[in-house]
Amino acid sequence: MKALSILLRTLSFGTMALLAMPCFGQDEVTKPIEPIKEAAEKLPNDEPKATPQTAVTEPMTAPSAQPSEADMMKQMMELSKLNENHKLLGTLAGSWTNVVKMWMNPDPSAPPTQSSGTAVRKPLMGGRYFQADFTGKFPMPGPDGKAKEMDFKGMSLEGYDNVKKKFFATWIDSMGTGLMYMEGSYDPTEKAFTFTGEEEMMPGMKMKVREVLKVVDANHHTLEWFEDRGGKEVKTMEINYTRKK
Helix, strand or coil: CHHHHHHHHHHHHHHHHHHHHHHHHCCCCCCCCCHHHHHHHHCCCCCCCCCCCCCCCCCCCCCCCCCCHHHHHHHHHHHCCCCHHHHHHHCCCEEEEEEEEECCCCCCCCCCEEEEEEEEEEEEHHHCEEEEEEEEEEEEECCCCCEEEEEEEEEEEEEEECCCCEEEEEEEECCCCCCEEEEEEEECCCCEEEEEEEEEEECCEEEEEEEEEEEEECCEEEEEEEEEECCEEEEEEEEEEEECC
16 A cells, blocks of 8 residues: 555656646647547547537527517407407397207117206397306206206306407306306307317216307207217207297
8 A cells, every 4th residue: 555655646746747847848838639639540540530529509599579568558459359259149149948958868768858948148348258147947866866846047158269269158057066168169151159178077077078059040049068978979968049039
């Protein structure tokens, strides 16, 4: 160990002496040899030689300019204006009677249950949104398992979002405590609104749903409701609306 220590100190001293020599023994300062070039020259002729790399610089681009407050305010005012899509929803405003058919029996050959009700649809905030209130009676299983008519109330809020460029609809009713949200579009050829969304009637049991609201004429429209049952879409409800005179 002692001999190793002496050897290391000797090498260290020699290295320092060599580093100091250019300062005292040379009048001109020589340029250092580039490590990559030196290593390449020492390789045999049959070995690939590396070449010194030069840094590649990319032109810097200025960040995109943000719109001014005045421009943003102008755009917000434009997006707040009503258009033809809001007028489409307005054609459904008024008081309606309806006949409801529901296919809730697992047996596809079983006839649907039928009930009736009313609906009142009215504009809100100058026609930006439309609120519909539904009332009726639905046959539901009672404590004894037998069907019993129960009072039902529901409410929807519909509109057209100018920012997203989509129709939307929400739904709440007296048979639950949650809110369902759907988005959709309008097909002028079919004169039909189609909304899609997700329903969670039981914790963790989410189900895809689809609603088709078709305008028959000024005094009639229909609603069809579809649910995803094990990867297969099944029609479970149909409502036929007639405008009250």
